[in-house]
Each structure stands twice: as C-alpha cells, then as structure tokens.
Amino acid sequence: MxxxxxxxxxxxxxDLEQAMGHTLQSVPDPALSHLGDDDWVRYKAMYTTDPQRHYDRFLAGELTFEEQRVHRVRHARAAFTPEPFLGHVAEAWVREYEQTLPLHFxxxxxxxxxxxxxxxxxxxxxxxxxxxxxxxxxxxxxxxxxxxxxxxxxxxxxxxxxxxxxxxxxxxxxxxxxxxxxxxxxxxxxxxxxxxxxxxxxxxxxxxxxxxxxxxxxxxxxxxxxxxxxxxxxxxxxxxxxxxxxxxxxxxxxxxxxxx
The missing domain is CATH 3.40.50.1000 (HAD superfamily/HAD-like)
Known part of the structure; x- marks a missing residue:
C-alpha cells in the first residue's frame, strides 16, 4: 500500500482546459465576433494546448505569467484575424481574462x-x-x-x-x-x-x-x-x-x- x-x-x-475555454468566449474581443462554432473549437484548442510552449518560457523565467498569456492568445488570434493584439488592447484583455477565469474553476x-x-x-x-x-x-x-x-x-x-x-x-x-x-x-x-x-x-x-x-x-x-x-x-x-x-x-x- x-x-x-x-x-x-x-x-x-x-478542469483548467474547460475553464479557459469558457473564459475565452466570455471575454469580449470584437475582432473575433465573426467566429462560428467550429472556429471557436479551433481557437480554444490553439490557446489551451500552447503549441509554441510559452508557458514553458514562463517557467524558465523568460516571460511573466501575464506575458505568456498574451503570447498564447496572440498566436491563436492570428489564425482568425489580422487585428493586432498589442498595447492597451492586450492589457485590457488580460485584466478581464484574469477576473473571469476563476469564475469557471x-x-x-x-x-x-x-x-x-x-x-x-x-x-x-x-x-x-x-x-x-x-x-x-x-x-x-x-x-x-x-x-x-x-x-x-x-x-x-x-x-x-x-x-x-x-x-x-x-x-x-x-x-x-x-x-x-x-x-x-x-x-x-x-x-x-x-x-x-x-x-x-x-x-x-x-x-x-x-x-x-x-x-x-x-x-x-x-x-x-x-x-x-x-x-x-x-x-x-x-x-x-x-x-x-x-x-x-x-x-x-x-x-x-x-x-x-
């Protein structure tokens, strides 16, 4: 024993993956308002799986916790919109995301x-x-x-x-x-x-x-x-x-x- x-x-x-998925669709992002159901599935998968391994960069001390989130969502967004994800747009998104995510834990x-x-x-x-x-x-x-x-x-x-x-x-x-x-x-x-x-x-x-x-x-x-x-x-x-x-x-x- x-x-x-x-x-x-x-x-x-x-269930963090589900919490992140719910949060991504809850946080307003006008540049993604055109996404259909299948697009949302792909978008959420690109964010949650983190194919560019930005969370590993956070663990290595190369990015802050907030920065790895920005990099992950920027990568996911790029497949669906040419709108930039920089400056106050990214800062506002991170704040809203951080406030919303715990509601779905x-x-x-x-x-x-x-x-x-x-x-x-x-x-x-x-x-x-x-x-x-x-x-x-x-x-x-x-x-x-x-x-x-x-x-x-x-x-x-x-x-x-x-x-x-x-x-x-x-x-x-x-x-x-x-x-x-x-x-x-x-x-x-x-x-x-x-x-x-x-x-x-x-x-x-x-x-x-x-x-x-x-x-x-x-x-x-x-x-x-x-x-x-x-x-x-x-x-x-x-x-x-x-x-x-x-x-x-x-x-x-x-x-x-x-x-x-």
Whole structure:
C-alpha cells in the first residue's frame, strides 16, 4: 500500500482546459465576433494546448505569467484575424481574462469521491504544481478543494517539474518516503515519468484515453484494479476514482518493485 498521494492540479484535479475555454468566449474581443462554432473549437484548442510552449518560457523565467498569456492568445488570434493584439488592447484583455477565469474553476466530478476515499483509507494527500503557491491555493479553494492542505508551487523550492526537488518536497511535507508516495498527473512525461525519476511512483491519469502502450492489464485477470501499465512501466488510469485502488493494490504496484 502506498503511504501518500500527491497530485498535479491543472487538468488533473481542476478542469483548467474547460475553464479557459469558457473564459475565452466570455471575454469580449470584437475582432473575433465573426467566429462560428467550429472556429471557436479551433481557437480554444490553439490557446489551451500552447503549441509554441510559452508557458514553458514562463517557467524558465523568460516571460511573466501575464506575458505568456498574451503570447498564447496572440498566436491563436492570428489564425482568425489580422487585428493586432498589442498595447492597451492586450492589457485590457488580460485584466478581464484574469477576473473571469476563476469564475469557471471546477473540480472534475471524480475528485471529491477520490479524496473521500483517501480520507477513509487514512492516506494523506497533497498537490505539487507548476505554478506559484498562492495562485494555485486560490484555485483549489475556488474549485471546492480547500481540504488539500499540502501544496508545493514553483516558488516553494525555486524549481519546476520535472526537477526532482519539487516532487521530493511534496513527499517531505506529506511525511512519506518518496518510494511509497504516488504522484498522479495528466502529463505523462512531466508527471508520471518525472515523478518516477525523482524516486516516487508516477501515475499517468489519462482522462482522454490516449493509451499507455503495451503492458499487462491487471483487470484482465479478473482483478479489481482499474488501471494498466504504460509502455514506460508506469501505472495508467483513465478515471481518478481508480487512484485509491492503486494506492492499496499490489496488483498494480507490482509494476514498480520499489513499492512492493
């Protein structure tokens, strides 16, 4: 049995992609008033997926948090309008976006039952996020997840995932050995593989069902484990409700000998 569980926040506990999509359509932008439904889908995808990796530039200290937003929306807008996104236009948009986004923060439906299950099992939990502590604390509270008391942000230890120090600080605050601590997140490389490289048990929460590659499926043997092994050896789940079962089932944890 795992002794503790750490979570990523964005698109793991909180549906940030949906929140951003709702906000993009709520913030007035006359230059985009001509967009049809299909155009909005494309526009929102270009912003949320951040193909030019401007958020990574923020993590590297090359852009401020506000600047990475401006760069992302400028890139998305360029596919639909020649209107510039500069100066007071961009500043006003960022202010409106920042005020509107928190109104749409929601936890995924399976998160509340997941935390209830961990509480019932006496398994402590917390969050480790690639954003600053206070911003993510406000996000958790807004999403109804204030009971997550332990939170590590990039300003807590001065590094971002996948630096091992940020995962290890989460385990330290939980009071659990890294090798007995699950780290669950939606990004396979940054969360599952990064945590594993830091000595934790990395679990990929594959909500979209993109697939974990070859590997045995514990449920195929008639077991109760709701998960399977990814190509890199990490447990993969498609529903957060499976996490407490992973925390208590050697049928899944046998993938990682360090926690048997």
């Amino acid at each position: 795992a002794d503790g569980v750490l979570f990523d926040i964005d698109d793991t506990l909180v 929601r936890a995924y439906d399976d998160v509340g039952p997941l935390l209830d299950d961990l509480d019932a099992r006496g398994i402590p939990y917390g969050a480790v996020s690639n954003n600053v502590h206070d911003y993510q604390r406000a996000k958790l509270n807004r999403a109804g997840l204030g009971r997550i008391g332990i939170l590590v942000g990039i300003d807590t230890v001065g590094v971002a995932k996948p630096d091992p120090a940020i995962y290890l600080e989460g385990a330290r605050l939980l009071g659990t050995l890294p090798a007995r601590t699950l780290y669950v997140g939606d990004n396979r490389e940054i969360d599952a593989v990064g945590a594993r490289n830091a000595g934790l048990v990395g679990v990929w929460l594959d909500r979209a069902g993109r697939g974990g590659g070859p590997g045995p499926d514990p449920a195929a043997d008639g077991g109760t484990a709701a998960g399977y092994q990814g190509a890199a050896g990490e447990p993969v789940v498609e529903d957060a409700a499976a996490v407490p079962r992973i925390a208590g089932l050697e049928a899944v944890l046998q993938f990682l000998p360090s926690v048997r």
